[in-house]
Amino acid sequence: MRMEEVYEQLQLWVEENRSHTMLGATAQYIPALAEQEPNQLGICIMDYDGDTYLAGETDVNFTLQSVSKIISFVALCHFKGMDFVLDKVDVEPTGEAFNSIIPFEIHRPGKPFNPLINAGAITVASMLPGDTPDEKFERFILFVEGMIGRRLELNEEVYQSEWKTAHRNRALAYYLKESNLLELDVEEALEIYIRLCSISIGLKDLSKIGLVIAHDGYDPVEKQQIFSSDVARIAKVLMVTCGMYNSSGKFAAHVGLPAKSGVSGGILASVPPKWHSEEKAFRKGCGIAVFGPAIDAHGNSAAGTMLLRQLSAEWDLSIF
Numbered sequence: 001m002r003m004e005e006v007y008e009q010l011q012l013w014v015e016e017n018r019s020h021t022m023l024g025a026t027a028q029y030i031p032a033l034a035e036q037e038p039n040q041l042g043i044c045i046m047d048y049d050g051d052t053y054l055a056g057e058t059d060v061n062f063t064l065q066s067v068s069k070i071i072s073f074v075a076l077c078h079f080k081g082m083d084f085v086l087d088k089v090d091v092e093p094t095g096e097a098f099n100s101i102i103p104f105e106i107h108r109p110g111k112p113f114n115p116l117i118n119a120g121a122i123t124v125a126s127m128l129p130g131d132t133p134d135e136k137f138e139r140f141i142l143f144v145e146g147m148i149g150r151r152l153e154l155n156e157e158v159y160q161s162e163w164k165t166a167h168r169n170r171a172l173a174y175y176l177k178e179s180n181l182l183e184l185d186v187e188e189a190l191e192i193y194i195r196l197c198s199i200s201i202g203l204k205d206l207s208k209i210g211l212v213i214a215h216d217g218y219d220p221v222e223k224q225q226i227f228s229s230d231v232a233r234i235a236k237v238l239m240v241t242c243g244m245y246n247s248s249g250k251f252a253a254h255v256g257l258p259a260k261s262g263v264s265g266g267i268l269a270s271v272p273p274k275w276h277s278e279e280k281a282f283r284k285g286c287g288i289a290v291f292g293p294a295i296d297a298h299g300n301s302a303a304g305t306m307l308l309r310q311l312s313a314e315w316d317l318s319i320f
């Protein structure tokens with residue numbers, strides 16, 4: 001397909017799907033996110049050559065929120081090895097809300113079900129290399145910089161807003177501490193976890209991360225291996241099985257891509273290469289980033305999910 005054609009289709013589909021923003025609302029439990037303009041919808045697709053296709057609201061910055069969870073999992077596996085990480089967190093879906101205390105309580109003193117629910121992500125964040133939240137944050141920022149070529153910054157307003165209202169996460173962290181699953185004290189573990197959630201990112205940078213995951217940890221633009229293919233494989237498994245929370249099954253059925261959502265309305269998706277049906281777009285794989293801050297009851301961008309569903313169907317992107 002010609003670039004112009006892809007670009008025109010993308011513009012059209014974003015406008016067609018924008019009405020789905022009405023099916024969701026901005027995250028109300030984090031005051032700074034509640035204030036976001038709900039009817040925004042934007043997308044960036046980065047192809048194998050690093051060319052980008054943008055449509056809708058594209059000049060947006062938003063906080064990573066739970067999208068940070070898949071990146072911190074990858075970073076921790078990269079720095080400390082997969083055996084170390086899988087000893088601390090499992091790779092099973094829960095069927096409960098992302099911030100639920102129930103699965104952890106049932107399995108006490110077992111490990112969190114997976115690194116993409118809050119309990120698992122707090123555990124992972126606390127174990128990043130470094131002795132303090134500051135050092136761990138810096139290592140994470142450098143790891144991401146290695147993929148996107150620039151330094152991301154913290155959104156201080158979102159951080160403060162989350163920090164003040166993190167009652168449930170604080171409760172989860174106490175459970176984790178009781179089971180010796182935190183490397184830091186409760187307050188420090190929460191600090192690093194919430195800092196990772198509050199990192200500000202744009203669509204282009206996020207699509208680059210999706211591209212690297214799609215290509216098994218290899219950056220096809222800079223031609224360098226960022227992390228091992230073993231780590232990328234488990235990351236993709238987690239994205240498919242747990243990345244869209246309790247609608248991961250439906251997302252796999254209707255979109256069929258490894259993806260990770262966040263309550264600020266971001267979605268990171270990875271499209272691995274697919275060599276047949278060559279007339280379709282993105283056969284060499286791509287990374288996709290979507291932003292639509294009106295989220296549904298599961299915590300996923302309402303319009304973003306529908307937009308991905310349309311793209312995947314029209315361009316036959318599903319991995320299944």
Ligand code: DON
Binds near residue numbers: 066162169264
């Ligand atoms: O800890 C929280 O609740 C938020 N910082 C992140 C939650 C989130 O993004 C879940 N996503 N769907």
